[in-house]
Amino acid sequence: MTTATIGLDKQTRDIIKATVPVLQEHGEKITKRFYQLMFENHPELKNIFNQTNQRKGDQSKALANTVYAAAANIDNLEAILPNVKLISHKHKSLNIKPEHYPIVGKYLLMGIKDVLGDAATDDIINAWEKAYGVIADVFISIEKDMYMETKNKPGGWVDFRNFKVTKKVVESDVITSFYLEPADGNPFPAYQAGQYVTVKAEIDGESHDHLRQYSLSCAPGEGVYRISVKREDAIGDNPAGVVSSFLHEKLEEGSILPISAPAGEFVLDLEDTRPLVLMSGGVGLTPMISMLETVIKEQPEREVIFIHAARSGRFHAMKDRVLEIADKYDNVTNYTIYDHPEDDEQCDKTGYIDAEWLETILPTNDAAFYFCGPKGFMRAAYQNLKKYHVSDADIHFEIFGPAEDITA
Structure with missing residues (x-):
């Protein structure tokens, strides 16, 4: 990370730091515009990004905070490394690839230009283009290692793998558990308690697939993955959850569900013996x-x-x-x-x-x-x-x- 920071000259870093107050004020507006532009030109990326979080504004807010943190720490990007690793786990689970980063960079810069107008001078846009390239390289490098580690685990895989629902259990009025085993019958890796998988819901009538992340709800090593899903019902102006409704209503024992390999850093520390x-x-x-x-x-x-x-x-x-x-x-x-x-x-x-x-x-x-x-x-x-x-x-x-x- 330090080496990457050195790749930015002092003038570029100074320009980035000077934009911090602007990002603090206009960050969410910029990221909302970014997503709008990107989806207009690359609707296939709707497969990757949670459209419910888009509507709620959660995704825009999260990205705005990440961009702001990168700008504020441009002289010391090591400070944001924990957050980079957290996001990289999400990216790995969603199968984000290196070729996605130039697309994101292009429309992020367009979003900055659109929102800031004439205030976004060529110097500012050029500085952010350089900074984005450095930060993207950090993500790509970390995620490459994560993909390699996942693939090299016994039974590990990259992208999505078909699992079969071997059991479906109603746990409460709104939560149902799905027990999953590989459809190919081959081994699959253990995980750490607290990790999650991404499911790919291929729903008839939908223009794109939907990806959702669900925590694994049983202990590792039980010979099965289990996800326990809350059905998100329609409340007021909020529609019913597309994926949770699909899983509850359409997925039965014997159904096939593509999932990603387990990911996440929110894991139980078994070295700690305290209460x-x-x-x-x-x-x-x-x-x-x-x-x-x-x-x-x-x-x-x-x-x-x-x-x-x-x-x-x-x-x-x-x-x-x-x-x-x-x-x-x-x-x-x-x-x-x-x-x-x-x-x-x-x-x-x-x-x-x-x-x-x-x-x-x-x-x-x-x-x-x-x-x-x-x-x-x-x-x-x-x-x-x-x-x-x-x-x-x-x-x-x-x-x-x-x-x-x-x-x-």
Whole structure:
């Protein structure tokens, strides 16, 4: 990364740094315009980019923050390396290739020019063209290594591979699990608890395929991949989820589903032996279940506190399995929080998780904390842990979009 930075002359770096305030103000407008221009000229790329996130603006915001961070750290790109690796895992899962980068660069520069108008001088555009080339090379290099590592694993593959649905299990009113095994019957790699796969939904009547990422919800080494998918129903102006509806309604035992190899850096650290706190909200349960199933196999003596929040019992997936684990292992404690319990449903807390309640149930703040769920849940979880004086190094989460959505 340092070598790449040296490739930018001082004048170029100074121009990039001078554009930081402009990017802070107009970044999202620029990235929205970029996506609009790119999809108009390359509609085939809609196969890769989540169009729901496009409509919500999440993708534009995430890209704007990445561009802003690169500009702000142009003298020290090593500072953004963790974020680059996180994004590269997403890219690997989506099978982003080197040939995609020039296309993105072309329309990103056009977006800057369109939004800034005359303020985007030739010097500014030329500087950003150089900077984009350097940053793109960093991504391409990291992703090349990731693809190579994935391909060289026993049973590993690049691009998409057909898996067969061997079992379909309804877990709650809105969550269904799909058990997947390779359609070719050949070996397939293990993964780390917390990782995800990308599924390619080939839906009749749709103009393009749809890619979605789902956490693997069972422990590695069980001879199967399992994804547990929440059906996103239409609410107000938001339409029903195209892919989740397809999976729930059309995918049956025996169906074929193309998926990418497991990816992601939000993984359970099995070198840590301190107490483990797993917190989830709604379908954020899926990577937490994988971590729970893993820790009882790999660290059966480790203290585990498993906390799950759901609207009510009807929306609580895998409850019986967690209870079974908690009953079997004295070192595992399970807590359930229901927002609106129904018909005298039993739970440990009604409403929401708060810092005061956490202090009454947690043995220490010197522990490893992992959490996943909707953004609102994750924001509250982060703030509650900070009130509990948990070190940032012990707080683990993964989110699509800028971390500031959670930590601000």
